[in-house]
Amino acid sequence: MKVYRGTRRGDTVLVTVDGIALDPRLDLTHCGSSVFEWGYVGDGPARLALALLVDCLGDEEAALAGHEDYHCAVVAGLPFAAWKLTDEDIRDTIVAMDNQ
Numbered sequence: 001m002k003v004y005r006g007t008r009r010g011d012t013v014l015v016t017v018d019g020i021a022l023d024p025r026l027d028l029t030h031c032g033s034s035v036f037e038w039g040y041v042g043d044g045p046a047r048l049a050l051a052l053l054v055d056c057l058g059d060e061e062a063a064l065a066g067h068e069d070y071h072c073a074v075v076a077g078l079p080f081a082a083w084k085l086t087d088e089d090i091r092d093t094i095v096a097m098d099n100q
Helices: 043-057 060-073 087-098
Strands: 003-009 012-017 082-086
Touching (some): 043 060, 082 087
16 A cells, blocks of 8 residues: 655655655646645645646546546645545545546
8 A cells, every 4th residue: 555645844845655755747737836735726736636646546647637626625625734645545535536
């Protein structure tokens, strides 16, 4: 099981997957931001949603198709200071969103 964590230290955010920095996948789309953020709807959280989905699903096309919905449903509501998600959490949310 993969574990994704986001933490803040001052103005710096760090997002890891199993302790290794998560790739922001700047090659896939122009979210308007090259840095991760969370806790609101915006470009940084959209970048994070895309990176989480690509890493978790291993499917760039599916991640590009679903990252905006995941951004609004999950990333925008993550706690400001720190958070933790598993690949199972991400997949369960995607399934639930698809069934709505």
